[in-house]
Amino acid sequence: QITLKESGPTLVKPTQTLTLTCTFSGFSLNTRGVGVAWFRQPPGKALEWLALIYWDADTRYRPNLKDRLTITRDTSKNQVVLTMTNMDPLDTAAYYCVHRAYFGSSSYYKDWGQGTMVTVSS
Amino acid sequence: EIVVTQTPLFLTVTPGEPASISCRSSQSLLDIYDGNTYLDWYLQKPGQSPQLLVYMVSYRASGVPDRFSGSGSGTDFTLKISRVEAEDVGVYYCMQRLKLLAFGGGTKVEIK
Numbered sequence: 001q002i003t004l005k006e007s008g009p010t011l012v013k014p015t016q017t018l019t020l021t022c023t024f025s026g027f028s029l030n031t032r033g034v035g036v037a038w039f040r041q042p043p044g045k046a047l048e049w050l051a052l053i054y055w056d057a058d059t060r061y062r063p064n065l066k067d068r069l070t071i072t073r074d075t076s077k078n079q080v081v082l083t084m085t086n087m088d089p090l091d092t093a094a095y096y097c098v099h100r101a102y103f104g105s106s107s108y109y110k111d112w113g114q115g116t117m118v119t120v121s122s
Numbered sequence: 123e124i125v126v127t128q129t130p131l132f133l134t135v136t137p138g139e140p141a142s143i144s145c146r147s148s149q150s151l152l153d154i155y156d157g158n159t160y161l162d163w164y165l166q167k168p169g170q171s172p173q174l175l176v177y178m179v180s181y182r183a184s185g186v187p188d189r190f191s192g193s194g195s196g197t198d199f200t201l202k203i204s205r206v207e208a209e210d211v212g213v214y215y216c217m218q219r220l221k222l223l224a225f226g227g228g229t230k231v232e233i234k
Contacts, residue, residue, distance in 0.1 A: 037223070047164075047172065049216055060222055063123065088157035096171060105156055108177035109219075115171055 002026035004113035005035075005095050011119050012087050018118060022080040023095030024069040026111075029055055029075050033102025037109060038071065040093040048093075052100070053080060089119045094118075124148055126218050130224035135206045136234045141228045145199040145216035150198060150207065153220055160220040161200045163192055166228075167212040175214075208233055 160179035
């Protein structure tokens with residue numbers, strides 16, 4: 001059974017750096033093709049993809065946030081960490097981490113964490 | 123950057139009746155190297171994380187009822203529900219992942 005759980009602060013001040021941790025089980029981030037992605041959803045708005053890290057440590061970022069985001073992994077702890085600098089009230093959102101499964105020549109993002117709500121306010 | 127557009131924004135359906143949601147991308151989602159088309163569908167029920175319904179256009183995820191089906195090619199895709207049930211309410215999203223990842227704006231489905 002695959003599980004993912006996000007953790008981090010629920011409230012951050014403007015200009016601060018947000019650090020979120022995704023702790024997962026049921027898969028290995030050392031397996032070829034596997035990845036972990038971060039998404040977010042501002043209240044009442046659509047889902048947005050933020051960042052992705054692959055089994056080989058390759059990373060991808062949302063273009064308009066690339067300068068503020070860093071995604072890293074600790075395979076020994078089964079964790080993926082997302083940092084976002086210079087937080088703004090517009091970054092208030094539920095943040096989700098998601099497992100990228102890979103099988104044969106196919107892939108999908110099926111297993112999601114429960115999400116963690118982050119509010120940016122002074 | 124690939125832009126994904128969903129229609130309609132809102133959909134009110136009668137239980138037992140069919141429903142259809144469209145998704146259009148600004149460029150083809152066919153990967154010419156592996157032949158796969160990278161368009162997925164999700165349902166986000168109220169207060170829940172999104173759940174994968176369909177991946178790569180037409181492959182139903184495990185546990186998804188067969189009343190859900192996906193179709194399409196290139197830039198135009200459709201999610202169909204053959205007979206809507208009360209538990210199908212929520213917001214449906216399509217997501218392209220040919221180049222990075224990007225969602226459509228969502229379609230909110232309500233029951234009459």
